[in-house]
Amino acid sequence: xxxxxxxxxxxxxxxxxxxxxxxxxxxxxxxxxxxxxxxxxxxxxxxxxxxxxxxxxxxxxxxxxxxxxxxxxxxxxxxxxxxxxxxxxxxxxxxxxxxxxxxxxxxxxxxxxxxxxxxxxxxxxxxxxxxxxxxxxxxxxxxxxxxxxxxxxxxxxxxxxxxxxxxxxxxxxxxxxxxxxxxxxxxxxxxxxxxxxxxxxxxxxxxxxxxxxxxxxxxxxxxxx
Amino acid sequence: xxxxxxxxxxxxxxxxxxxxxxxxxxxxxxxxxxxxxxxxxxxxxxxxxxxxxxxxxxxxxxxxxxxxxxxxxxxxxxxxxxxxxxxxxxxxxxxxxxxxxxxxxxxxxxxxxxxxxxxxxxxxxxxxxxxxxxxxxxxxxxxxxxxxxxxxxxxxxxxxxxxxxxxxxxxxxxxxxxxxxxxxxxxxxxxxxxxxxxxxxxxxxxxxxxxxxxxxxxxxxxxxxxxxxxxxxxxxxxxxxxxxxxxxxxxxxxxxxxxxxxxxxxxxxxxxxxxxxxxxxxxxxxxxxxxxxxxxxxxxxxxxxxxxxxxxxxxxxxxxxxxxxxxxxxxxxxxxxxxxxxxxxxxxxxxxxxxxxxxxxxxxxxxxxxxxxxxxxxxxxxxxxxxxxxxxxxxxxxxxxxxxxxxxxxxxxxxxxxxxxxxxxxxxxxxxxxxxxxxxxxxxxxxx
Numbered sequence: 001x002x003x004x005x006x007x008x009x010x011x012x013x014x015x016x017x018x019x020x021x022x023x024x025x026x027x028x029x030x031x032x033x034x035x036x037x038x039x040x041x042x043x044x045x046x047x048x049x050x051x052x053x054x055x056x057x058x059x060x061x062x063x064x065x066x067x068x069x070x071x072x073x074x075x076x077x078x079x080x081x082x083x084x085x086x087x088x089x090x091x092x093x094x095x096x097x098x099x100x101x102x103x104x105x106x107x108x109x110x111x112x113x114x115x116x117x118x119x120x121x122x123x124x125x126x127x128x129x130x131x132x133x134x135x136x137x138x139x140x141x142x143x144x145x146x147x148x149x150x151x152x153x154x155x156x157x158x159x160x161x162x163x164x165x166x167x168x169x170x171x172x173x174x175x176x177x178x179x180x181x182x183x184x185x186x187x188x189x190x191x192x193x194x195x196x197x198x199x200x201x202x203x204x205x206x207x208x209x210x211x212x213x214x215x216x217x218x219x220x221x222x223x224x225x
Numbered sequence: 226x227x228x229x230x231x232x233x234x235x236x237x238x239x240x241x242x243x244x245x246x247x248x249x250x251x252x253x254x255x256x257x258x259x260x261x262x263x264x265x266x267x268x269x270x271x272x273x274x275x276x277x278x279x280x281x282x283x284x285x286x287x288x289x290x291x292x293x294x295x296x297x298x299x300x301x302x303x304x305x306x307x308x309x310x311x312x313x314x315x316x317x318x319x320x321x322x323x324x325x326x327x328x329x330x331x332x333x334x335x336x337x338x339x340x341x342x343x344x345x346x347x348x349x350x351x352x353x354x355x356x357x358x359x360x361x362x363x364x365x366x367x368x369x370x371x372x373x374x375x376x377x378x379x380x381x382x383x384x385x386x387x388x389x390x391x392x393x394x395x396x397x398x399x400x401x402x403x404x405x406x407x408x409x410x411x412x413x414x415x416x417x418x419x420x421x422x423x424x425x426x427x428x429x430x431x432x433x434x435x436x437x438x439x440x441x442x443x444x445x446x447x448x449x450x451x452x453x454x455x456x457x458x459x460x461x462x463x464x465x466x467x468x469x470x471x472x473x474x475x476x477x478x479x480x481x482x483x484x485x486x487x488x489x490x491x492x493x494x495x496x497x498x499x500x501x502x503x504x505x506x507x508x509x510x511x512x513x514x515x516x517x518x519x520x521x522x523x524x525x526x527x528x529x530x531x532x533x534x535x536x537x538x539x540x541x542x543x544x545x546x547x548x549x550x551x552x553x554x555x556x557x558x559x560x561x562x563x564x565x566x567x568x569x570x571x572x573x574x575x576x577x578x579x580x581x582x583x584x585x586x587x588x589x590x591x592x593x594x595x596x597x598x599x600x601x602x603x604x605x606x607x608x609x610x611x612x613x614x615x616x617x618x619x620x621x622x623x624x625x626x627x628x629x630x631x632x633x634x635x636x637x638x639x640x641x642x643x644x645x646x647x648x649x650x651x652x653x654x655x656x657x658x659x660x661x662x663x664x665x666x667x668x669x670x671x672x673x
Contacts (some may be wrong), residue, residue: 026458083513084566088522102502104495130420154538183512185503187639190287193541215492 001025001046001116006036006062007053015050018138020112032059040066045073046116049108050095051080052086060093074115075206078103087183092166106217107171128163131225133202133210135163144202144210147203152181155198162211162221171218195219234401238393245389246382253378262375264367265346269330269580270358272348279307279360283352291358306355306362312355321361323347335361344368403432407439419447454621464501469498507638510570514645519564523650525672526568528559528601532593535572539580548586550576555594559601560673563650571646575605575665578639583609599672608662619655643667 003020007013008031017044019120022127028045032055040048040062052059063075077095079086084211087098097111126138130146140156142149151159155178162170176189195211202210210225283291286473308326320338322514327347335345351361396416406424413421422443423436471494478490513519536552543550561568572591579589587609596602612620620640620659643665652669 083509083563084519084522085513100506181566182570182573183566184506186573188542188580189545190538190542193545194538196545197541215489216495219635 001112002044003030003047003049003112004028004030004036004039004042004045004053004073005049006030006054006059007049007051009019009051010034015107016066019109021110025112025215031055033059033062036062040071040073047112048073048075049112050077052090054078058087059095062094063090064093076108076111076115104105104171104173104217106214107173108168109168110165110170113168128160128166130163130166131158131210133163133221133225135160142205149201149225151201152194152197154194155201158194158198159202159225161222162219167223169214169217169220170183174218182205191219230440234397237400238390238397239392240337242386243388245385245392249333249382249385252399254616257371257374257378261367263366267349268346268362268364268367272330272346272362275311276350276358276360278347279631280311280350280352286628287415301504303351304464306360308359308361310357311455312357314357317356319359323361326357326359332364333361335363346398360661388516399528407432412650414443419450419535427530455622463504464615467501467504471501472487496616503516504638507642511642514567514642514649516658517649521564521648524562524565525560526563526565528568528593528603529554529557531569532572532591535569537592538578539573543580543589546580548580548583549586549588551588553588553590553592555592556601558673559595559671561601561650561652561669563671567646567649571643571667572603574643575603575672577606577669578643579607583607595671596668599671600667603667605665606659606662608659611658611661611663612656614658621656640665 003025005013005016005020005027007016010031013029013031017029020027028042030039034056036048036050036054036059040225044187048063049058050059054062057164059077059079063077066073066075074097075095076097076099077090078099079090079103080099081160090098090220096115096129099108099111111202116132125138128137130137134143136142137160138139142151142159158175161175161178173185199209206225208222208225210221212222213218257465261615279294282294285506292309293556295309299307299318299320301491306321308316308321308323309318310316322341323336323345324336328349330346330348333345334342335349336342345361345365346364347359347361349357351616352358410423417611425436425440465670474490474494474497478487478494479489481490532552532554536550539550576589576591579587583589587607589607591604592602592604594602594604621644624639640654640656647654647669650669652667655666655668657664657666
């Protein structure tokens with residue numbers, strides 16, 4: 001993907017660029033709101049990563065101006081605060097997603113790829129397959145090695161989210177947000193409890209565990225599981 | 226500042242004196258004008274009466290009698306006051322000497338015996354045969370009275386100005402003295418003596434009332450600062466532990482050479498870091514909720530489905546930690562005006578609190594019920610160790626965990642966060658000791 005990164009903190013911008021480029025994306029950098037508006041006119045961007053607080057014109061202003069001009073590139077807004085009001089005004093002004101600083105890079109990458117993929121139709125595929133696991137979205141059926149596995153709806157959602165990101169770790173915060181709609185971190189192990197049940201059901205009778213814990217990043221479903 | 230205050234005091238004294246001066250000047254001028262006019266009018270009346278009397282003498286007793294009267298009157302020592310001329314303008318009688326004779330009545334000047342000229346009034350009348358009769362009255366007495374009045378007025382004016390200036394200075398000084406007491410106290414407080422209070426005299430005048438109000442404000446600020454200090458100290462204290470652990474993990478990462486161990490240590494450090502960030506996120510969330518701006522996102526929220534979903538999500542967690550989680554809904558239709566996200570967070574935190582602060586085997590029972598008409602209650606009851614009643618106030622303060630839970634995970638923000646969410650929804654949080662166990666009751670105004 002070609003991604004425009006609008007971030008006035010040079011160090012953070014360089015880090016995001018390097019990380020996204022090592023994940024196979026091309027990046028362009030803008031350091032303030034006006035610069036961003038000029039550069040975003042280029043029609044081939046797949047995504048905008050936009051800081052909320054910018055010199056000259058803030059992120060809300062940039063996204064509002066772009067939407068007025070009919071530029072409908074997906075926008076991921078970054079904020080230092082993550083308050084409810086920030087989030088709501090950000091989404092109302094036309095941003096597509098919202099990520100509070102500081103964030104785990106895995107989290108940023110997951111959001112970037114989810115947004116970049118959003119318009120494509122391949123996402124609607126009714127069946128995902130990885131190694132021995134087959135997930136049928138239409139019939140809400142999961143099999144491993146041909147054996148039916150009965151999953152609780154929450155476990156099905158967990159597996160489905162992980163299967164969308166085969167081989168890549170999905171951050172705990174992403175799971176909390178997409179499955180439980182929590183934009184906060186509950187103290188106990190809600191993700192862990194559901195995941196351990198999912199693991200137990202998936203792994204019965206198999207040597208290798210299908211879901212790995214990637215410490216500091218999140219959970220990943222193995223491509224060959 | 227002191228210079229400015231002195232100027233204000235002087236301005237008050239000046240204004241005071243100036244207004245006294247203007248009022249007394251106006252009163253003096255009016256008195257002077259009125260008195261002068263009245264005296265002149267009296268003189269004219271007297272002259273007219275004399276002239277009429279002389280005219281009667283002429284008509285009833287004849288010209289000779291008139292002349293005799295004039296001569297007799299003019300014989301009184303002093304200046305002559307009468308004049309009788311025949312129709313040709315020749316003087317027949319009278320020894321008055323004036324500069325000009327008005328047609329009927331008017332001002333003129335009188336030549337006195339010693340040669341000086343004095344202001345006078347003259348009244349003139351034509352007799353039946355065409356001769357002219359005139360009476361002249363000196364106005365010197367009127368002038369003298371006016372002059373005396375002027376002197377009295379000037380003296381009064383001076384006294385009034387003095388009273389004005391002295392009164393102004395005195396009241397200005399009194400004002401200055403009262404203000405400098407308040408000023409001095411405020412200075413002392415700014416310089417760090419937070420125990421100082423404005424002096425309040427028993428007189429209980431406006432200044433004392435102002436001081437009393439300022440003192441109430443200072444007491445309130447004092448309480449806020451004490452709680453801020455308390456919270457800051459607690460934050461510093463509670464951050465020390467995760468930060469030390471973070472530091473230790475990072476030092477380990479530096480020291481170990483085996484990549485797998487190093488990665489482990491770094492992953493541990495990130496977990497510690499997330500713990501600290503979570504603490505900050507909760508603190509920010511509480512202050513955001515308490516600032517009140519979130520109400521604009523409120524909409525009707527049905528509580529029964531929300532609670533059902535959360536309980537369902539937490540059953541695996543409760544099973545893993547050996548707790549029993551139950552939900553009893555007696556009001557399926559409870560709806561309140563609020564934020565589903567925040568209410569969800571409050572309920573999740575209630576359950577988390579129960580799971581974290583009670584031992585395995587504890588029953589945690591949630592109930593959704595209509596407490597009374599228009600009031601909805603969410604009640605969470607456990608049969609764990611509970612919180613002693615005397616610690617209830619403390620656990621509702623930020624970082625104010627009960628002593629027993631100081632060593633437990635969580636940063637003492639659970640109940641304060643729940644309370645701020647409930648209060649933002651116009652509700653209230655109540656704690657009861659249930660011997661054994663704790664009852665947390667959330668009360669909300671019902672929408673439906």
